Amino acid sequence: MARPNYGPQAKQRTKRLLEALLAYANHELEDAERLKIQSNWNSEKSLIVKTKIRFLSELTALAPPGGKLNSEQIKEALHRLEDFLGILEDNRVKTQGADDWHFTLKLWYGRHDQQANLKRLEVEWERRREQKPKGEEREGTKADSRESTSAIQNLKSKIPNQIDWGEAPEVSSFYGRTEELHQLEQWIVHERCKLIALLGIGGIGKTTLAVMFTEQIQEQFECVVWRSLKSAPPIQTLLESLLQSLSQGKETLVSEDVHQSISQLLHYLRQRRCLVILDEFEAILSSHEGQTSPQLGQYQEGYEGYGELLRRVGGERHQSCxxxxxxxxxxxxxxxxxxxxxxxxxxxxGLQAKDAIDIFKERGFSGSENGLIQLIHLYGGNPLALKVIITMIQEICNGNISYFLQQNTLVLSDRLRTLLKQQVNRLSELEKEVVYWLAIERQPISLSRLREDLLLPPSQSRLLEALASLERRSLIEKVTPAPLEKMAEGGETLFTLQPLVMKYAIEEFIEQALDEIDAVLETQDFEPFKLLRNHSLIKPNSPSNPDSRGDRSIAPTQMVTRLKNGLQQMFRCDDNLIAEEISAILPLLRGKSAITVGYAGGNLLKLFEALGINSDAYDWQDIPMR
Incomplete structure (x- = not known):
């Protein structure tokens, strides 16, 4: 009886069969219906198959590239999936010489994560091959075998593969991110980098990507430790936890001094190849709320030790990451x-459109619906946002994507709104002012245009720092101007908000503006006006925002219309009575300087026009208009 083959050719044949089965079960192959192969997804990771060997052979001929496997190669691949990789469960009663096959494939990842499953097959194959007994044959020469065996014995004595997943979430589905996985593998496995930061806006999939990547390359490390910083543990608490895990409970911190504690941790990072994942690192960074300008990447008071940890891990000698x-x-x-x-x-x-489509397929869509690509782009490929909107489209719009798009609106879930609120609340006053101006402008604008908008423009360096800070937080995007825009903007780089951030910023602006109007009316004091003083409801110097009151053709913009609707809900009366209410603010503005009033006078005028009220019935004299 021939010995089992675990060499590279056997691996490729086994991978070939798995790839063909996944493509067939996910309905990705043309002209495959003629094959008598019964497949049924028992769960997201479990596939039941009933067929004959010859049909599996024909299946591999339909799934390019790679070529057709013969019957013996199919049988070999099935056995390797079962006895070597352990992901095939043979459900047959009679197995000896049977051409009929009935089996269950138990995948590592979800049904649509084809590349992740194929990559895991390669990793598992090499890991298990290296652990086979010395006497078992492999493809290659005897010299290769002796050299490989020696290397394997060294590796086996070196890598016990200790895994501590801590608070890592269970990932049931994963989409795309092939390039990102490759880049992380290049940096961490091949270049042996010491410190990597995976950055992005809330809901974009940072944690999910980190989990999937760690699962794929965990065999490359002696120790893997995952820790969440969501609860903002003090640095000594984290160091103690890491040391306990890496030493398997045999060692604790010997000093309360942070420098010495980090040195103690680095000793382990030098002695063993370790991968440490610190999830939600932003939890220990300081908020800029209330500050006039941003201070990038600073720590909360008492958490400065995290900065020393990163500096030393990134700068000192060790073999870990x-x-x-x-x-x-x-x-x-x-x-x-x-x-x-x-x-x-x-x-x-966000996800590429071809990968985001898999989210819709998983929820029962075909992937070819009208408007699907437009919807994905509208939500910036944000996985969390797409999952939320899929549920709404199915429940409210009967699965009709085109009908949802006709409503001309973005929908934020409570979870996504909370994530965005947490991020925006951390911004400095200047950063928030920039965000609101980009929401008002809606279209990408240049740095010089942004400076013109600001009531009290800061120095050029501070404004650039604010834009850099917002970009590092994934809240804004840089846009290369089109030829006509280049002429209009002098060839400058343009800036705009991500779609979901734009939606949130508009909602937040309107809510705060209503609160300001209510507070001014209640206190009869101009002081609560902040947003309405520093921002215009209509783009400055736009056709719908004339420089003087001589032009009455003001077309209500989205911001003006939303604020008008908010006032109608707040006062619960007709537009004439609303105008009477807010006219009480006018005397508070009269006689004040243009800088003091800012955009407030012009904003009230625009509200009167939007309400359909003749503003000449009120006294606007001595009220500065910007």
Whole structure:
């Protein structure tokens, strides 16, 4: 009886069969209906198959590339999936010489994560092959076998593969991210980088990507430890937890001094090849709320030790890596990273359309519906946002994507709104002002245009710092201007908000503006006006925003219309009575300087026009208009 083959050709044949089965079960192959293959997804990771060997052979001929496998090769591949990789369960009663096959495939990842499953097959194959007894044959020469056996014995004595998943979430489905997985593998496995930051806005999939990547490459490390910083543990608490895990409970911190504690941790990172994942790193970074300008990547008071940890891990000699996920880039990453240096960061954007379609297929859509690509782009490929909107489209719109798009609106879930609120609340006053102006402008604008909008423009350096900070938080996007825009904007780079951020910023602006109007009316004091003083409801110097009151053809913009609707809900009366109410604000503006009043006078005028009220019935004299 021939010995089992575990060489590279056997691996490729087994991978070939698995790839063909997944493509067939996911309805990706043309002209495959003629094959008598029964397949049924028992769960997201479990596939039941009933067929004959010859049909599996024909299946491999339909799934390019790779070529057709013969019957013996099919049988060999099935056995390797069963006895070597352990992901096939043979359900047959009679097995000896049977051509009929009935089996269950138990995948590592979800049904649509084909590339992740195929990559895992390769990783598992090599890991298990290296652990086979010395006497078992492999493909290649005897010299290759002796050399490989020696290397394997060294590896086996070196890598016990200790895994501590901590608070890592269970990932049931994963979409795309092939390029990101490859980049992380290149940095961490091949270039042996010491410190990597995975950055992106809330809901974009940083944690999910980190889990999937760790599962795929965990065999490359002696120790893997996952820790969440969501509860903002003090640095000593984290160091104690990491040391306990890496030493398997045999060692604790010997000093309360942070520097010495980090040195104790680095001793383990030098002695063993470890991967440490620190999830939700932004939880220990300081908020800029209330500050006039941003201070990028700074720490909360008492958490400065985290900065020293990153500096030393990124700068000192060791053989390990820390991978962190964060909505905001820590300052140490900015100072240490470089193309040829062992510290890198990767900003995660939304899924590509072809990958995002799999989310819809998983929820019962065909993937070819009208408007599907437009919907994906509208939500920036954000996985969390797409999952939420799929549920709404199915429940409210009977699965009709085109009908939903006709409503001309974006929908934010409570969870996504909370994530965005947390991120925006961390911004400095200048950063928030920039965000609101970009929401008002709606279209991408240049730096010079933004300066013109600001009531009290800061220095050029501070404004650039604010834009850089917002970009590092994935809240704004840089846009290359089209030829006509280049002429209009002088060839400058343009800035705009991500679609979901735009939606949230408009909602938040209207809510705060209503609160300001209510507070001014209640106190009869102009002081509560902040947003309505510093921002115009209509783009400055636009056709719908004349410079003088001589032109009455003001077309209500989305911001004006939303605020008018908000006033109608707040006062619960007709538009004439609303106008009477807010006219009480006018005397508070009269006689004040243009800088003091800012945009407030012009905003009230626009509200009167939007309400359909003749503003000449009220006294606007001595009220500065900007």
């Amino acid at each position: 820390i991978l962190l996920t964060s909505r905001e880039k820590p300052g140490e990453i900015t100072g240490l990273e470089g193309e040829t240096l062992p510290v890198h960061s990767h900003l995660l954007w």
